Amino acid sequence: MNPTLRATLGKVPGVRRAAAYLRSQLVPPSERAHTVVINHGTGQVTPPFPLKPGVDRDRFAAEVAERKWFHTFDFGDGVIGHGPDPSHHKTQYMGFPDRFDGLSVLDVGAYDGHYSFEAARRGATDVLATDHWTWTWPGETARSNFEFVRDHLDVTVRDQFIRVEDISPEAIGGQFDVVLFLGVLYHAPDPLGYLQRVRSVTRKYVLIETVVDLLDVPRPAMAYYPGAYLNRDASNHFGPNMPGLLGLLEDAGFSKVDDLGVWRQHEIELTRGVPLPTGAPTSGRAVVRAWV
Numbered sequence: 001m002n003p004t005l006r007a008t009l010g011k012v013p014g015v016r017r018a019a020a021y022l023r024s025q026l027v028p029p030s031e032r033a034h035t036v037v038i039n040h041g042t043g044q045v046t047p048p049f050p051l052k053p054g055v056d057r058d059r060f061a062a063e064v065a066e067r068k069w070f071h072t073f074d075f076g077d078g079v080i081g082h083g084p085d086p087s088h089h090k091t092q093y094m095g096f097p098d099r100f101d102g103l104s105v106l107d108v109g110a111y112d113g114h115y116s117f118e119a120a121r122r123g124a125t126d127v128l129a130t131d132h133w134t135w136t137w138p139g140e141t142a143r144s145n146f147e148f149v150r151d152h153l154d155v156t157v158r159d160q161f162i163r164v165e166d167i168s169p170e171a172i173g174g175q176f177d178v179v180l181f182l183g184v185l186y187h188a189p190d191p192l193g194y195l196q197r198v199r200s201v202t203r204k205y206v207l208i209e210t211v212v213d214l215l216d217v218p219r220p221a222m223a224y225y226p227g228a229y230l231n232r233d234a235s236n237h238f239g240p241n242m243p244g245l246l247g248l249l250e251d252a253g254f255s256k257v258d259d260l261g262v263w264r265q266h267e268i269e270l271t272r273g274v275p276l277p278t279g280a281p282t283s284g285r286a287v288v289r290a291w292v
């Protein structure tokens, strides 16, 4: 550009900002380099769940000890339902709100229900827990654990058997202010379709926790896990990288995404038995909050 014209334009208010904006649009948002944010948590571990008044603690403790759990429930006084999911610690890394007062909450893929009960005791006006596979699979204890916890806690949580593929406002009675979509996205054979279903029932935002992979690839991408490649579990299908996850959410109709960071960065390497990376993580689990 002619230097005199450049100098003259430079004095016009807003021209520099407009030029920077135009330049930024030459690279599609999903192809801009993504910095991996590591979430170190807030240091707050969730306090124990309060039991209904009148519960016989000894009988309750005996049954908690006999059950096979997925989530870890701390019921206080050393009574803990121990599962492989470090649920009572996980809330500190997930940007899980301190309070849900005045908000309705949908928990998709609730399993034993830890996060549904957590939302209810943090003041949600209505909580609907949904699931299908682990609530119907022969030999799975998830459904009975959910009912056992609900019978003994002083909180109200509704439930519905429904597959993610069937979720719509009509099928579950409308939209929910907050949707919890924790640990489900990588089980989707059709990640965009699942997120579109989730978007259709979200009024404010969805909190997503998911496996992420290929974090060293700057372009939007998803790792595919054929058969039981990931964690010896054939129900795992795709792990997006961060530009891929943001792009999926944008295409599903969300307007803004907060990247709350990658945590448990070495989980996948550990479970596959390959050496831990020495540099930045290339896989792990990420949490994002996507706004309608």
Ligand SMILES: C[S@@+](CC[C@H](N)C(=O)[O-])C[C@H]1O[C@@H](n2cnc3c(N)ncnc32)[C@H](O)[C@@H]1O
Pocket: 085, 108, 109, 110, 111, 130, 131, 132, 133, 134, 135, 162, 163, 164, 165, 181, 182, 183, 184, 187, 209
């Ligand atoms: C890894 S667990 C996550 C449980 C819980 N949300 C958490 O974060 O700890 C995945 C859950 O999603 C459910 N799920 C996976 N695919 C599903 C589908 N297509 N429809 C309904 N539930 C599904 C499973 O049954 C299981 O309970």
